[in-house]
Every structure is written in C-alpha cells, then in structure tokens.
Amino acid sequence: xxxxxxxxxxxxxxxxxxxxxxxxxxxxxxxxxxxxxxxxxxxxxxxxxxxxxxxxxxxxxxxxxxxxxxxxxxxxxxxxxxxxxxxxxxxxxxxxxxxxxxxxxxxxxxxxxxxxxxxxxxxxxxxxxxxxxxxxxxxxxxxxxxxxxxxxxxxxxxxxxxxxxxxxxxxxxxxxxxxxxxxxxxxxxxxxxxxxxxxxxxxxxxxxxxxxxxxxxxxxxxxxxxxxxxxxxxxxxxxxxxxxxxxxxxxxxxxxxxxxxxxxxxxxxxxxxxxxxxxxxxxxxxxxxxxxxxxxxxxxxxxxxxxxxxxxxxxxxxxxxxxxxxxxxxxxxxxxxxxxxxxxxxxxxxxxxxxxxxxxxxxxxxxxxxxxxxxxxxxxxxxxxxxxxxxxxxxxxxxxxxxxxx
Amino acid sequence: xxxxxxxxxxxxxxxxxxxxxxxxxxxxxxxxxxxxxxxxxxxxxxxxxxxxxxxxxxxxxxxxxxxxxxxxxxxxxxxxxxxxxxxxxxxxxxxxxxxxxxxxxxxxxxxxxxxxxxxxxxxxxxxxxxxxxxxxxxxxxxxxxxxxxxxxxxxxxxxxxxxxxxxxxxxxxxxxxxxxxxxxxxxxxxxxxxxxxxxxxxxxxxxxxxxxxxxxxxxxxxxxxxxxxxxxxxxxxxxxxxxxxxxxxxxxxxxxxxxxxxxxxxxxxxx
Numbered sequence: 001x002x003x004x005x006x007x008x009x010x011x012x013x014x015x016x017x018x019x020x021x022x023x024x025x026x027x028x029x030x031x032x033x034x035x036x037x038x039x040x041x042x043x044x045x046x047x048x049x050x051x052x053x054x055x056x057x058x059x060x061x062x063x064x065x066x067x068x069x070x071x072x073x074x075x076x077x078x079x080x081x082x083x084x085x086x087x088x089x090x091x092x093x094x095x096x097x098x099x100x101x102x103x104x105x106x107x108x109x110x111x112x113x114x115x116x117x118x119x120x121x122x123x124x125x126x127x128x129x130x131x132x133x134x135x136x137x138x139x140x141x142x143x144x145x146x147x148x149x150x151x152x153x154x155x156x157x158x159x160x161x162x163x164x165x166x167x168x169x170x171x172x173x174x175x176x177x178x179x180x181x182x183x184x185x186x187x188x189x190x191x192x193x194x195x196x197x198x199x200x201x202x203x204x205x206x207x208x209x210x211x212x213x214x215x216x217x218x219x220x221x222x223x224x225x226x227x228x229x230x231x232x233x234x235x236x237x238x239x240x241x242x243x244x245x246x247x248x249x250x251x252x253x254x255x256x257x258x259x260x261x262x263x264x265x266x267x268x269x270x271x272x273x274x275x276x277x278x279x280x281x282x283x284x285x286x287x288x289x290x291x292x293x294x295x296x297x298x299x300x301x302x303x304x305x306x307x308x309x310x311x312x313x314x315x316x317x318x319x320x321x322x323x324x325x326x327x328x329x330x331x332x333x334x335x336x337x338x339x340x341x342x343x344x345x346x347x348x349x350x351x352x353x354x355x356x357x358x359x360x361x362x363x364x365x366x367x368x369x370x371x372x373x374x375x376x377x378x379x380x381x382x383x384x385x386x387x388x389x390x391x392x393x394x395x396x397x398x399x400x401x402x403x404x405x406x
Numbered sequence: 407x408x409x410x411x412x413x414x415x416x417x418x419x420x421x422x423x424x425x426x427x428x429x430x431x432x433x434x435x436x437x438x439x440x441x442x443x444x445x446x447x448x449x450x451x452x453x454x455x456x457x458x459x460x461x462x463x464x465x466x467x468x469x470x471x472x473x474x475x476x477x478x479x480x481x482x483x484x485x486x487x488x489x490x491x492x493x494x495x496x497x498x499x500x501x502x503x504x505x506x507x508x509x510x511x512x513x514x515x516x517x518x519x520x521x522x523x524x525x526x527x528x529x530x531x532x533x534x535x536x537x538x539x540x541x542x543x544x545x546x547x548x549x550x551x552x553x554x555x556x557x558x559x560x561x562x563x564x565x566x567x568x569x570x571x572x573x574x575x576x577x578x579x580x581x582x583x584x585x586x587x588x589x590x591x592x593x594x595x596x597x598x599x600x601x602x603x604x605x606x607x608x609x610x611x612x613x614x615x616x617x618x619x620x621x622x623x624x625x626x627x628x629x630x631x632x633x634x635x636x637x638x639x640x641x642x643x644x645x646x647x648x649x650x651x652x653x654x655x656x657x658x659x660x661x662x663x664x665x666x667x668x669x670x671x672x673x674x675x676x677x
Contacts, residue, residue, distance in 0.1 A: 004550065015538050316534045319495060320595070321523020321551040323516045400495045403534065 002333075009334040012306075023302045024342035026295025027382065031346025031375045032353070033288040035367065039354040041281020042366040045274055052270040056127055058230035058239060060265040061099060062250060068260055075254060076222035079214075085226065088249060092231050092242050095127045099227030100216035106160060106182075106207065108171035113160045114206045117150075117175065119213030127229040135167035135186035142185070143212040150182040154189045156207025175216070182211065226250070239267060289378070295342065296382035303335050303390035314394050315402025328395035335387025336380065343379035347372055441504075442602055442634050443469040443492065448501035450487050450657075461487035463657040465501070469636065471602065474629040476637045476645040479654030488654070489607050489638045493526055494518045506602055523551050527596025531608035533588040535580040541567060541591045542576040548598040566594035570624060586617030593624060604628060604635045610644055622647040 013020040064075040077098065086096045100119035105112055122140045133154055142149045150171075157166040166184045173180055190208075217223075230242055243263055251258040307314070314327055322330075351367050358365030445468070450461040462484050469475055479485040490496040491503055494510055497518070503510040506525055513521065522528075527548075535544045545563035554562075567576050570590040580588055589609060596604055606625065610618035625635050626647055637648060645651050646665065653661040 004556075011538065312534070313536055316536060317547070317551075318519060319493070319522060319528050319534070320548045321519050321599075323519045323551075325516070326519075326551060400490050403495075403530070 005329055005333045006337065008330060009337045012334055013337065016306075019302060020338060023298050023338055024345065026298040027292065027339050027342025027379055028295075028346040028349060030288065030292030030295045031343050031379055032349035033291060034285050034378075035347055035350030035371055035375050036353040036357075037288050038281050038285040038371045039350065039365065039367045040357065041277060041285070042368055042371070043354065043358060043363060044281075045277045046366045047363055048273050048277065049270060052266050055266065056229050057266050057270065058094075058232055058234065059127075060228060060230070060243065060263060060267075062226040062228070062246065062261060062263050063224050064254075064256075065260050065262040073222070075256070076224060077226050078222050079217075081253065082223075082226060084253070085228075085246070085250065089242070089246065092234070093228050094231050095121065095123055095229040097121050097124070097213045097227050098216070098223035099225040100213050100223060102175045102216055103206075104173045104175050106171045106173040106209075108160050108169065111160050111162075113156060115156060115173065115209050116206055117173075117209050117211050117216070119216035120210050121213055124210070130188040130190060133187045133189050134165045135184070137186055137188075138210060138212055143214055146212060146214045148180050148182045148215070149185040149212065151186040151188055151210040152184050153208040154187050156209060157184065157187045159207065180215070182209075236267065239265075292378060292382055296339070296386040299335050299338050299383060300386035300390060302338075303331065303387055304393070306334070307331065307390045307394040310394075311397065311402050311405040314397055315399050315405065318397070318399035319403060324395045328391045331391035331394050332384060332387050335391065336383040339379045339383025339386075340376075343376050346379070347375060350375075440470050441468055442471045442473075442506060443467065443636075444502075444504040445491075446502040446504075448491065448498045448503060450484075450491065450496070451499050460657050462491070462498075465657075465659060467652070467659065467662075469634065471634055472629070472632055474626070474635050474637075474647075474649045475652060476639055476648040476650070477652050477654065478639060478642075478645050480640060483654040484657035485638050485640075485654045486607070487657075489605070492603075492636065493528060493605050493607075494521045519551075523548055524599055525601050525603060527593075527598070527601045527604045529589065529592050529596050529604065529606035529609045531611035533580070533585070533592050533612070535588055535591055535595075537580050540577045540579055541572060541583070541594075544580070544591055545595045545598055548595060552599050554599075562598065563594070566597050567591070569597075570594045584617070585613050586620055589613060589617070589621050590624065593621070593628075597628075602634060604633050606635065606637045608639055609637060610639070610641070618644065 064071055068075070079098075082096055082098065086093055097120060102117045102119075103114060104117065106115045120138065122138050122143045125137050132151075135151075138149060138151055141147065152160070152166060154164045157164050160166070160171060161169050161184075164187055166187055169184050170181055171184070173182065188210075228246075230239055234242060243265060247261050247263050248258050251261055254261075317327060317330075351372075354365045354367055445465055448462055448465040448467075452459040452461050465488065477485050477488060487496070491498055491510075492505075494505065494513075495518075497513070498511050501511075505521065508521065508525075510518070510521065528534075535541075536547070539547070542560065542563045545566055546559045549559040549562065564573075564576055567573060567590075570593050572587060572590050572594070575583065575587065578587075580591070583591070592609075593604075596606075604625070609625075610621055613621065622637075622644060625637065629635050629649075635648075637644065639645055646667075649665050651661075651663060651665050652659055
C-alpha cells in the first residue's frame with residue numbers, strides 16, 4: 001500500500017512537473033546550503049586540526065604569567081634549568097628549547113635578505129621534520145660549540161646566493177648587536193598546503209633559517225620561554241596530567257605559585273579554535289536552516305492549491321470508498337516525496353559544492369554522514385509537517401460537496 | 407452555518423442517535439434477506455441559516471434484491487437528496503436507512519466509506535473518472551481501497567472492461583474516449599467490488615440518445631444477470647427501461663408503481 005501510494009504520488013507530481021520542481025527548489029536550496037555551510041565548516045576544522053598536527057599537537061610554551069606584576073630575574077629560565085626539566089621528566093619530553101628567535105638582515109655579496117632565525121637544538125628535526133635538500137642538519141657539535149652554522153630554507157638560499165645549493169657559503173648578519181658570520185651547513189625545503197601558506201601569510205619576502213639556540217642567549221643566558229614537545233605517544237589525558245606536573249615542578253623550582261605560570265599548549269589552542277569554528281558553522285548553518293522552513297511553507301502553499309484543484313478527485317475517491325486516512329496518506333505522501341526529492345537533490349548539490357570547493361582549494365572536503373542524516377530527517381519533518389494541514393483539509397472534505405465541485 | 411443552526415443540528419443528530427439506540431434495543435427492525443434497501447420514516451432537513459428546507463419528508467421505501475428501479479422527479483423534488491442518502495454519502499437526520507440490513511444512520515464517516523466501497527457501485531452523470539488515470543486504473547480504484555491484491559485487481563478490471571465492451575481500450579485515458587465509453591468505464595468501475603447495489607445518478611444526462619440507450623441496455627443486462635440497479639433520472643424514456651418507477655415531488659413519494667411495459671432489448675431497436 002505504501003508503494004502504491006508512492007506511485008500514485010509520483011504520478012500526481014509528474015502531472016505538474018514545473019510546479020513540482022519549483023516547489024522542490026525551496027527545499028533543494030535549503031538543504032544544499034545547510035550541508036555546504038556545515039561541511040565547509042567541518043572541512044576548515046579538519047584542516048586546522050591537521051595544521052596543529054603538523055606543528056606538533058604536543059607542543060607547548062611555558063612562561064611566567066603575563067598578569068604577574070613583580071617579575072623577578074629568577075622567573076626567567078636558564079639553560080641549566082631547561083636541562084634539569086628535561087632530565088626530571090625524561091621520556092615524557094621529546095624536545096626542549098628556549099623558543100629563541102630573532103629577525104635580522106643577512107648579507108651575502110651584494111644580496112640582502114631579512115631572515116627570521118629560529119634557535120633550535122640538534123634534535124629539532126625529530127619533532128618538526130624538514131626535508132634536507134643539500135648538506136646536513138645542525139648537529140650536537142654545532143649546538144654545544146655555539147658554532148655559527150645555519151640551515152637555510154631553500155627559497156631563502158636562492159634569493160641570498162642565487163642558488164639552492166648554498167652549502168659552504170657564508171653570510172653576515174647582526175643579531176642583538178653582535179655581528180655573526182654564518183656558514184650554511186644545509187638547505188631545507190618546507191612543505192605546506194595552500195591553506196597553510198594562506199594562514200602563515202606574508203612570509204614570502206622574508207627568509208628563514210635554523211641556527212643553534214645557544215647563539216640566541218641574549219641577555220645573560222636566560223630565556224622568557226620554556227618551549228617543549230611532549231612525547232607524541234601520550235594520550236590527551238596523559239598529556240594533561242604531564243602538563244599539570246610540569247607546571248607544578250617549575251613553580252616549585254622558581255619558588256612561585258603554580259597559578260603564576262602560564263602554559264600555552266597546542267592542544268588547548270586547537271580545542272579553542274575548533275570550538276569557535278564549530279560554533280560559527282552551527283550558527284551560519286542555523287540561519288541557512290531558516291530557508292528550509294521557507295521551503296516548507298512553499299510546499300504547504302502548493303499542496304493547498306493542489307487540494308483545491310483536486311477537490312473533485314477527492315470526492316470521487318471518497319465516494320468509491322477511500323477513508324479519511326487513505327486521502328490523508330495520499331496527500332502526505334505527495335508532500336513527503338516533494339521534500340524528500342528536494343532533500344536528495346539538495347544533498348547532491350551541497351555535497352557537490354563542498355567537494356568542488358575542496359578540489360579547487362586543494363584540501364580534502366569533509367561531509368559528515370551525521371549532517372546528511374540531520375538534513376534528510378529535517379526535510380522529511382518539514383515535508384510531513386507542512387503537508388499535514390493541506391492533507392487533513394483534503395481528508396476531511398465532504399464527499400457530496402466535493403463531488404459537486406467544478 | 408450560524409451558531410443556532412449548529413446547535414439545532416447537534417440536537418437533531420443527538421435525537422436521531424438516541425432514537426437509533428432505542429430502536430436497536432427494543433424492536434430490531436424486521437429484516438428480510440430479500441430486502442436490499444429499507445427506508446423507514448426518513449427525513450432530511452437542510453438548514454441554510456435563514457430557512458429550513460425540507461429535502462425529504464417522511465419517506466418509506468423498500469427495494470428488493472434484483473429489482474430495476476428508477477427514481478423520477480423534477481429538480482428540487484428531493485430525488486438527489488435521496489440519492490445521496492441511498493449512496494451513503496449523507497446520513498438521514500431522522501428515520502432509518504437499512505442497506506443490506508445495516509443501519510446507516512449509526513455509522514461513522516469511515517464506516518460509510520467502507521459501506522460505499524463494498525455495497526454500492528456508483529455511476530454519475532458526469533462520469534467522475536480520474537482524468538490522469540487510464541481506464542483500467544480507474545476501474546481498479548475501488549479495489550485498491552478494498553485492498554485487493556494488485557494482480558487480481560488488474561485481472562478483474564480487464565475482465566470488467568471487456569464485459570462493458572471496452573476490451574480494446576483498457577489503457578486509454580478518459581479524455582481519449584467518447585461520453586458513452588467513459589460511462590461504460592464508470593459502470594465497470596461500479597461493478598469492481600461486486601456490490602449488491604448499483605446506484606446511477608442521471609447516468610445518461612451527458613449523453614446523446616443513442617449512447618443513452620446503449621447505457622440503459624447495459625443496465626438492463628446487469629439487471630438480467632441479477633444486479634439490483636437504482637437509476638435516478640428525470641427523463642421518461644430512460645425510466646421506461648426500468649421495472650419500477652418511483653416518482654418524487656416536494657420531498658415526498660407521489661407514486662410508486664410497476665412499469666407496465668418495460669422496454670426490452672427488442673423494443674429499443676424500434677425507437
């Protein structure tokens with residue numbers, strides 16, 4: 001009987017193709033926009049989370065709280081303290097440094113380039129791998145001996161030396177008032193997605209290079225930050241427990257309260273960004289969902305017209321033995337099919353837009369099945385809800401009056 | 407409808423209901439198996455707000471199984487009202503209508519639908535076929551509502567269309583057929599659930615004379631096969647086909663008599 005009703009409904013809708021399509025259009029646009037907006041939001045979230053994975057999800061920065069007024073000299077970290085932290089936590093910390101960085105003009109022959117120097121330890125390659133094109137990475141000797149060795153980014157090498165293979169070449173620069181002459185020991189290449197480049201932005205005219213962190217110790221070998229990567233094998237809970245212990249330990253070491261230290265973690269930041277993005281996409285999706293209600297009203301409107309037009313047919317059917325329920329189901333099926341077809345086309349349209357946009361932007365589009373399920377059930381509810389009034393109007397009509405209707 | 411009118415109707419309906427209950431409890435109506443229709447003290451009042459119009463005034467009528475009856479009268483005589491009640495499209499305000507022994511006044515709208523589906527085959531003046539359905543689908547419709555299996559339904563619809571002489575046009579749409587052919591489809595549809603009563607409301611009203619007589623001959627044939635046929639008409643030459651003619655005027659039966667000379671098949675040819 002259900003199949004029968006559906007066939008009957010399809011026949012009725014086919015009889016008015018243009019009208020049926022225009023009615024569906026409301027639902028198509030509604031569902032399409034909800035799915036595309038929510039999925040674009042989801043895609044952005046997944047991109048952000050992959051970016052955080054790239055930059056190291058276990059990464060964190062620890063420093064004295066920015067709200068502390070009486071910052072003492074002892075609140076800064078020394079190299080010894082960093083090694084002590086590393087020793088105490090052992091395997092839990094896979095990398096630690098001072099997050100020292102400097103920006104300075106580099107000169108080689110007649111070329112000048114502003115370079116952002118990042119001070120790193122020799123094992124930074126373990127947590128933030130880069131592709132070494134020529135030469136080698138910084139080694140233990142470079143760091144311990146405070147050698148003026150640099151690993152230069154390929155583009156920077158090209159601009160500074162005219163060639164990517166700049167191993168062995170030297171450049172001069174002035175960092176914190178001291179003139180250094182760096183020898184390029186290696187050239188690396190950085191892989192970034194189009195989206196990542198977009199986010200980083202503006203670094204195109206500036207070069208990048210890694211140098212031993214032991215060179216960037218101004219002033220007096222003390223640092224504001226303790227920058228570390230926790231062991232990647234830790235679960236989120238273990239990671240949070242580790243962070244808690246770390247802050248407690250450092251606070252004890254510095255004779256401070258635990259609350260005086262500020263720990264910035266990639267994990268926390270990612271959660272924050274994620275929740276903002278999720279909220280945003282929900283809000284915009286919710287606004288788009290209003291268009292679904294408008295589509296539903298379109299269905300109700302056209303079903304009311306259809307019921308009036310087919311008053312006589314309803315009368316005939318009732319005279320031939322259709323019960324109130326039969327007529328109700330017939331018209332409900334029609335409105336449900338209208339919104340279901342609209343929903344399916346809307347899903348294809350919305351999904352298509354998302355995948356097309358993803359392909360253009362070079363990212364993997366994410367369309368959650370849950371969103372599709374939600375959109376489909378919403379359109380079904382819309383179809384049934386807005387079909388109910390016209391259908392019950394049809395079902396309740398008096399066969400005598402309906403048969404007399406011209 | 408005014409508030410007063412509504413109230414009045416409610417009171418009327420209530421009274422009818424109470425009366426029906428009382429009748430059922432005390433004296434069950436005599437019910438003979440050969441009586442298909444039994445109408446007792448039937449009244450129908452239309453309330454148009456300002457005036458009450460008496461549609462039917464105290465009608466008593468019995469139609470036996472296998473009869474071929476015509477109901478005649480001018481427009482406004484009450485014959486359409488009686489037709490609606492006989493067809494279970496409407497319920498009497500007062501009095502009783504027993505169809506095949508069932509008291510119609512006591513039934514709910516959905517039960518009336520069931521009665522119409524199983525007990526009555528309708529043939530209307532304006533054919534009332536569903537225009538976007540083919541002949542065979544139209545004939546299948548009452549069986550759809552009777553939940554007959556699809557295959558059986560189709561077989562019977564084809565068989566019935568062959569019986570009314572439309573075997574070659576089963577897939578034609580109503581607008582591809584002449585009036586006479588459409589009315590034949592309607593008759594096939596009326597026979598679909600093999601109902602005890604065939605009720606035709608001015609079945610020849612939209613047809614030319616030749617088609618009219620063909621249709622009436624079809625009814626005669628059905629009657630000869632044992633069907634009970636009631637035809638509502640205002641044309642004497644149509645009524646002439648039937649065995650019994652009931653005349654209406656101002657909501658009352660003014661005459662009910664045997665047709666002295668029903669038109670037989672042979673006679674039709676001479677006309």
